[in-house]
Amino acid sequence: MAVRGIRGAITVAVNEEAAILEATERLMRSVIEANEIEHEDVASVMITVTHDLDAVFPARGVRAIPGFDLVPLMCSNEIPVPGSLEKCIRIMMLVNTEKSIRDIRHIFLEGAAALRPDLNSQVK
Template structure:
């Protein structure tokens, strides 16, 4: 398979608005991204993070930049549009990468409370070795 530009979505929720809780959630999310997609930081073109308005203790990109080899990845943080009734304390990302994988082989990590946003893309944690959940799409998040 030839290398192609791919877009990977993902999201997680944070237990509280603190630097520690945001760092834990972002680290877990990026660990899943790298593990599930056999991704190396040098394959990442750019990453955009969104955070809901109730998360302002730190920037998700600041946490990502501390990861090994992520210091040269272009990163951006933006505030997620607020919609009444939407998931709170949520961090999402859109990552553009170069991968030798088809779009259907790309894994989109939706963790913690964010699993309900895209149950069709939700996976058991990589360390468990379980396969993906196959549930019909119901959210365009």
């Protein structure tokens, strides 16, 4: 078994609590489903947001998923690089898994699909 990092990102249209929570939960559920993850196998989840998203901690959206109430979560701001994608939520989930690095499915939704088209094309 190895610890693997699984990436994901999604954009939202507005800096509002409901939009951020819904998008974060949707992204997490998509990553969980695509990679057949059990919450007991998750070591931690790092969540970043761009500077224009500050209405709520996105970790609350993850905590809405059954079993994730005890998973260590951390929120942070993304580096504000000029011209970078706006209103974006990113995750890095560390998971104990038997999957090889090539079997991991990274998920990029909405406008975030443009971030890593090379990885997003791997989604089954």
